[in-house]
Amino acid sequence: MESDRTSSPSSPKGWGVNFSTPRNFVVKFRSKCKETFFPDDPFKPISQEPNGLIKTKKTLEYFVPIFEWLPKYNLQKLWYDLLAGVTITSLAVPQGISYANLASIPPIIGLYSSFVPPFVYAMLGSSNTLAVGTVAACSLLISETFGEDLLKKDPNLYLHLIFTSTFITGVFQFALGFFRLGILVDFLSHSTITGFMGGTAIIILLQQLKGVFGIVHFTHKTDVVSVLHALFTHRDEWKWQSALAGLCFLIFLQSTRYIKKIKPKLFWVSAMGPMVVVLVGCLVAYLVKGTEHGIQTVGPLKKGLNPPSIQYLTFDAKYLPLVFKAGIVTGLIAMAEGIAIGRSFAVMKNEQTDGNKEMIAFGLMNIIGSFTSCYLTTGPFSKTAVNYNAGTKTPMSNVVMGICMMLVLLFLAPLFSYTPLVGLSAIIMSAMLGLIDYEEMYHLFKVDKFDFLVCMSAFFGVSFLSMDYGLIISVGLSVVRALLYVARPSTCKLGRIQNSVMFRDIEQYPGAEEMAGYVILQLGSPIFFANSTYIRERILRWIRDEHEVVEFLFLDLSGVSSIDMTGMETLLEVRRILGPKGIKMVIINPRFEVLEKMMLSHFVEKIGKEYVFLSIDEAVQSCQFNLSTAKPEPCS
Template structure:
């Protein structure tokens, strides 16, 4: 190679690192890791296969699509994902959302191929949304689900999943679109004698095996053991002749490449579902990545994670797959079994492909009640009853938010529920900024500084001086709350000569607030009270000067600290500290 070509190679390396961190990581791959990655990948496969099939059915799709999805998302993330150990795949939290989006559009014709086309295009849309979010550094959207609303939403989702799977666990089906309808249909099915004893027996036995091993021997793949035992039971006891429904024959070979197409009129309905799914997937991915990266001492690059998750979804969407997310349980299994890199996921994908190529009939006799048990077991990891109890004990307002999100999912549906959860999170932020904490500060004997009189009653005060703190930025929605409180303090008897605003918590002042402050200062000056600011941050002070507020508010009434403001007041008025809490209080 001539000398002129060398800079091209040098420049190409960081491009590969930036665009395909999975491939770039292979340059530092150590030979000793291979055995651990292979073992972890094979153990992981035992979990990937039954869960992929079960979550596909949860999404209202053929079980084989769960395997196609698993293969492609693992390979896609292995190339473009930044995390060494994160495992992606079909997810129990996304299943009901996919079903809620796809089934109403595809159910009219009852064609599974049509449902797959909708789900595949949904995966591509979710992928594009997350990739664009990563490219434009919009990782903050994952914070739109606050922890209380997330707890409520996930509990509602867990209940929805369990109720939807109970008929399958009992060996029959229910045609319903909501939690209430499914619960009513299940009870009516039981009353009508539709339950199949053999199906219930194998479903409950599978559930006991899965949950038992999760609790007692978490390193042993209880899901795989339950699947093997269930298939053996179906064959040994001819359970299909006794009414137990099995998965049946599945296609063999590689996942087929297909460009999904749907009627143009349905695209906007898919976009709405894709936005909700993308939000949940990003929230789950960033929280899971943060947890596992912290253990490994790595840092999380949220934007690259979004690109990696987007690539996994797009790859799945073009091979008859459906939207995916990060799985905390599968990532934990990989980590526990020594996974070092994304080679673990590649091994899992190759193992599933070999299963489809060499032994496609191996899962033919897997009973549907066992798949229901897999899903129900997974839903227990979504539920967080302890979190609800903790919120109720620690902060009732957050508990009410969680309860509202729970009821939204349970009674209005999964997609409206996620919209309610996001809306409640945003409203909660707005409420706290609109009605922030406020305080009148005072001196307390034996304590340095100035303290909130509500929690530490003041023992000394300066006559005619109020020190008032407003714990939020001043903007259009809350400036009138600020104005009304200052007016109340100014009208107190005896009328204060100075109202000192302890402004350190005020991180911003918008133009609406500026106009109100100007009017308020003129009003107070006319009544003989001065509005004084202490501890203004430099950026806020610069904005006040840019708004020309200093033409109204005396620049000499802007102090670096509260102590300086108090000292200036004493020099101007000659007042001295007086025993007692003082006459001024909030409304």
């Protein structure tokens, strides 16, 4: 194959377009697949290794990263990881209970979910910073999907369906990673995630007003209107004591955050904040015999480790669509959040994470989780940030958290049963306030109005409709934009920069000289069915707008990364339309893939090899000879 290419005829100077035989389909297909699924070419170092034993070792290290970092582990790293692990445990307990509450499942499930999954992630995860845990947005989304009715009718079934959906999530994430479909996550853009997080934060904040005001009857709907309506129709249930306590807790938590903000070294103050709230809350509730006075608490928490739950997975056809919907939607969101967060912290530390490996790790974490009474886990922002600040060095901090969690489950769990709901609400509210990224939204508004629109559609969609609609609208808009990019690719007219052989956009460089008799256009992006009509119209318009007589149309295809049948037919159509007007079409610098297709479909034969040039300058020089004697070509 290669020899075929290098021996192709080309002028001695190396100039001239390379019209060698196109590569065959299998070669092209393999190269395309590689680009699509293995852009980072992960197996290259492995396959280059001659020694079989080392090869096996490297493969193992690739698939199970713990084999890579554990042999290099030392006491100094352990010290940092120990510190970080204990810190994130102190966050994991209150967050676990709070988010389980948000998902309307027993609070102990939240604690279980911080025990098993961290061990799995420590084995397989490729990020050194990520801390495993449950997330607010997905917890709420789960309870929204399964709905209040089911919960009231059969709380056990409700819980089992959540385990099943966690299993589905795991399988889905694993499959995506295994088949290297990280590309799907790419379509959740940064703007969508910013808007979605902000919108979710708003609705979760409002949901917490239930806890803060101590309201018993509340709506399970999540949109702003329903929640505010429920809040004000149940004014009679408002309890000022509860509201006051909530406010105090919230002020306390916000001030610990403020301390962290001005003195980053004191991050542990903010990390311990929620634990303090829980402990103070428990103490108060215990001392004043809160439950007798109407203070709502978390309720009984049994000692003991995760019981197996594999026998509870239910694949009843009646609930399967619901389970799949919950599993896949939350899986996608959790994964996008986890990968994005893992990546941004890795960038700060100048490390790299592998999206597909992360997906496999998340997937196995959730599969095993669903067998051991855990629900959906991923890498939440708050925990990971605390982990990063605490100076974690390796995924060992997750192991430390798992061990601490085990101790909590074995000995301390019942202590937390006195936690008042108002305290949890304050913890959640404080976490949510940090997720509304005003600054980023304003930045988007200033730089890119469409990105801002995508962000706002997620934000308002989530707050006023529902979480899935908000997400769908926003992703839909992003996809429309991606399609618009290809459906309306920018074209521009080039002129010569004085005293050079460079040709640049005359709108961008007003000094560039247009050349009489020539229309030189630069096309960008692929030319294919979705934009060929547009490109034809646009080219013809450029020529129509010309005041002088046009003799040559130059199409600079340097920026055209691929072309399809419709695209080539369109270019031939343009040539046929211009032929009788005495305008000749010249193709400049078609890229590898484009030229191959042009040769295969006999496009080059039709327009003639002498009308294909390697650079604009060369084409101009060659055409200037013929300019005065130019005759219209017969069109094919």
